[in-house]
Amino acid sequence: MSLIELRNIHxxxxxxxxxxxxxxxxxxxxxxGELVALMGASGSGKSTxxxxxxxxxxxxxxQYFLDGHEVSSLSSDGRARLRNSxxxxxFQSFNLLARTTALENVIMPLSYAHPAIxxxxxxxxxxxxxxxxxxxxxxxxxxxxxxxxxxxxxxIARALVNQPPVLFADEPTGNLDSRTSEEVLRMFQELNExxxxxxxxxxxxxxxxxxxxxxxxxxxxxxxxxxxxxxGAPAQGAFA
Amino acid sequence: xxxxLTTLGIIIGVAAVIAMMEIGQGSAAAMxxxxxxxxxxxxxxxxxxxxxxxxxxGAGSNLTLTPDDLIAVLRECPAVRNGAPIVRARSQVVxxxxxxxxxxxxxxxxxxxDVRDWTQMAEGESxxxxxxxxxxxxxxxGQTIVREVFQGRSPIGQEIRIQNVxxxxxxxxxxxxxxxxxxxxxxIVLAPWTTIKYRVSGTSSSASTASSSSSTADQVNxxxxxxxxxxxxxxxxxxxxxxxxxxxxxxxxxVDQLLVVAVSSEQAEAAVDQVxxxxxxxxxxxxxxxxxxxxxxxxxxxRTLASTSTLMTNLLLFVALISLIVGxxxxxxxxxxxxxxxxxEIGLRMAVGARGIDILYQFLTEAVILCLAGGAMGIALGRLxxxxxxxxxxxxTGTSLAAMVAAVAVSATxxxxxxxxxxxxxxxxxxxxxxxxx
Numbered sequence: 001m002s003l004i005e006l007r008n009i010h011x012x013x014x015x016x017x018x019x020x021x022x023x024x025x026x027x028x029x030x031x032x033g034e035l036v037a038l039m040g041a042s043g044s045g046k047s048t049x050x051x052x053x054x055x056x057x058x059x060x061x062x063q064y065f066l067d068g069h070e071v072s073s074l075s076s077d078g079r080a081r082l083r084n085s086x087x088x089x090x091f092q093s094f095n096l097l098a099r100t101t102a103l104e105n106v107i108m109p110l111s112y113a114h115p116a117i118x119x120x121x122x123x124x125x126x127x128x129x130x131x132x133x134x135x136x137x138x139x140x141x142x143x144x145x146x147x148x149x150x151x152x153x154x155x156i157a158r159a160l161v162n163q164p165p166v167l168f169a170d171e172p173t174g175n176l177d178s179r180t181s182e183e184v185l186r187m188f189q190e191l192n193e194x195x196x197x198x199x200x201x202x203x204x205x206x207x208x209x210x211x212x213x214x215x216x217x218x219x220x221x222x223x224x225x226x227x228x229x230x231x232g233a234p235a236q237g238a239f240a
Numbered sequence: 241x242x243x244x245l246t247t248l249g250i251i252i253g254v255a256a257v258i259a260m261m262e263i264g265q266g267s268a269a270a271m272x273x274x275x276x277x278x279x280x281x282x283x284x285x286x287x288x289x290x291x292x293x294x295x296x297x298g299a300g301s302n303l304t305l306t307p308d309d310l311i312a313v314l315r316e317c318p319a320v321r322n323g324a325p326i327v328r329a330r331s332q333v334v335x336x337x338x339x340x341x342x343x344x345x346x347x348x349x350x351x352x353x354d355v356r357d358w359t360q361m362a363e364g365e366s367x368x369x370x371x372x373x374x375x376x377x378x379x380x381x382g383q384t385i386v387r388e389v390f391q392g393r394s395p396i397g398q399e400i401r402i403q404n405v406x407x408x409x410x411x412x413x414x415x416x417x418x419x420x421x422x423x424x425x426x427x428i429v430l431a432p433w434t435t436i437k438y439r440v441s442g443t444s445s446s447a448s449t450a451s452s453s454s455s456t457a458d459q460v461n462x463x464x465x466x467x468x469x470x471x472x473x474x475x476x477x478x479x480x481x482x483x484x485x486x487x488x489x490x491x492x493x494x495v496d497q498l499l500v501v502a503v504s505s506e507q508a509e510a511a512v513d514q515v516x517x518x519x520x521x522x523x524x525x526x527x528x529x530x531x532x533x534x535x536x537x538x539x540x541x542x543r544t545l546a547s548t549s550t551l552m553t554n555l556l557l558f559v560a561l562i563s564l565i566v567g568x569x570x571x572x573x574x575x576x577x578x579x580x581x582x583x584x585e586i587g588l589r590m591a592v593g594a595r596g597i598d599i600l601y602q603f604l605t606e607a608v609i610l611c612l613a614g615g616a617m618g619i620a621l622g623r624l625x626x627x628x629x630x631x632x633x634x635x636x637t638g639t640s641l642a643a644m645v646a647a648v649a650v651s652a653t654x655x656x657x658x659x660x661x662x663x664x665x666x667x668x669x670x671x672x673x674x675x676x677x678x
Contacts, residue, residue: 084593
């Protein structure tokens with residue numbers, strides 16, 4: 001089975017009396033080591049799909065397997081644990097804790113890890129990751145003392161600290177200029193190639209999507225036919 | 241900054257509790273002391289009732305209490321702090337051309353002043369145990385006597401006459417005022433009990449009454465018989481041979497009352513029990529026989545004392561409770577604001593895998609730490625203010641370790657109780673909503 005497998009996912013929001021269907025039967029398969037761009041116009045259901053993929057939300061109907069775990073039936077605590085161990089998040093607005101050093105920001109997810117990790121090991125791991133993203137010198141700086149690109153790199157280090165198999169990046173370059181965007185995207189590519197981490201970039205920017213090996217377009221709550229993957233997503237899942 | 245404002249409620253609450261407790265404790269101690277000076281801890285041991293041919297002589301008519309009983313009580317009853325024997329007389333006091341009949345002419349030992357909490361002398365000094373042994377003719381007088389007999393002049397070194405016995409005034413007692421029943425406690429002459437017993441009562445007409453007739457006329461020091469006034473001898477004096485042939489039963493020396501003071505008002509009951517047991521033993525009273533003495537304590541005063549201090553404690557507790565509730569509401573308010581402000585952070589923490597319960601613990605811990613810090617600062621502030629009160633207003637204060645421990649425990653409890661709702665609210669946030677929240 002592939003790393004991520006969606007089967008006929010529906011998501012309907014209830015706004016008062018009206019039911020608003022957002023996802024209308026999404027089936028999708030993403031294998032290990034893929035670098036996927038998830039594109040779609042605003043209102044297409046891109047964010048909803050992202051939330052479901054990121055185990056932040058559960059679908060109204062359908063099945064979602066993440067690394068062999070059935071997610072749609074899990075409780076919120078179960079999903080939280082899964083998020084902690086399987087998923088790293090990188091956000092558009094970095095979402096670093098203010099008045100907290102880069103090192104502590106990176107360590108933060110480890111405090112929710114099961115089994116717990118010793119302070120010393122957590123620090124070592126965080127330092128190593130910060131060095132890897134090129135911030136080895138700035139472990140004691142607070143977010144306000146870092147540039148946008150640096151903050152995003154801290155966020156990437158934080159996303160990687162639990163050694164997750166999959167990384168979700170929601171508009172990771174949305175708040176960055178083109179040069180730092182390029183740096184960050186290259187870092188994603190490097191992580192994908194060297195470490196084999198599956199990366200899913202959620203974006204509406206075609207330039208960003210170009211860095212991905214595969215692009216999934218979502219239109220009106222459905223997956224648009226994928227020209228880049230001739231075998232088709234379900235077929236790929238079947239071979240994996 | 242906001243953390244300080246947040247904890248201000250708790251700080252003030254705890255500080256108020258500590259200060260109130262310390263000042264209250266000091267006041268309570270002072271109050272206890274002043275009530276004790278009215279004799280709350282005192283026990284009065286009266287001899288039992290003598291009866292002859294169906295005629296009772298009333299309370300205190302039995303002649304069974306001795307100074308040795310007192311010595312034994314002081315030695316063997318741990319609940320008794322001190323004690324003094326009392327020999328009473330009622331007679332006229334004469335000085336120059338003035339005379340006066342004091343309410344009490346009391347023969348006792350120097351310990352009496354300690355028992356009555358009366359050691360502060362207005363003038364002069366107390367008589368000593370040596371004066372008691374020697375039956376010295378010295379006395380202490382109360383303020384009323386100074387006013388009535390000496391008309392305000394210093395009486396020190398002057399001699400007054402009681403029953404034709406001259407007493408040198410060596411001290412003036414400090415004013416004590418009326419007692420609970422309204423009788424003037426300053427209308428008193430204090431002298432060594434041996435002097436009163438052997439030199440005054442022995443010759444007084446009241447010697448014939450049962451209450452003080454124990455002293456024997458033949459022990460009277462004839463030196464003090466300057467003026468006739470003694471009773472005529474009923475029988476001819478016995479010769480030495482007669483005395484040897486028919487020895488008179490040995491008469492021990494009795495006193496009218498024993499006044500003892502318990503270690504504390506809580507120990508008064510224990511003191512009664514111990515004294516009762518000891519005296520029954522000493523007086524060889526078998527189990528079925530009634531006591532040949534009776535012990536009275538100031539139960540009424542003690543009840544007042546107990547209810548006063550209970551009232552005081554409850555009042556303080558109530559004030560403390562209100563201020564801590566106010567502080568707790570402040571904590572809850574600020575924690576709610578904090579949860580709203582940090583929604584984004586909560587969303588992030590949830591996204592990276594914090595479960596609801598982790599968030600709950602985090603906010604609860606923060607609330608408790610805030611409250612404990614507030615409690616610690618409150619203790620410091622409270623101690624400071626009680627110190628200032630003691631230093632500037634000269635009020636008595638007492639340190640209360642219990643109050644400090646309670647304040648810390650209560651502030652932690654307040655943190656948990658009032659921090660729970662905001663923490664629970666935080667834990668119930670939806671991570672998607674929280675992340676999107678601006």
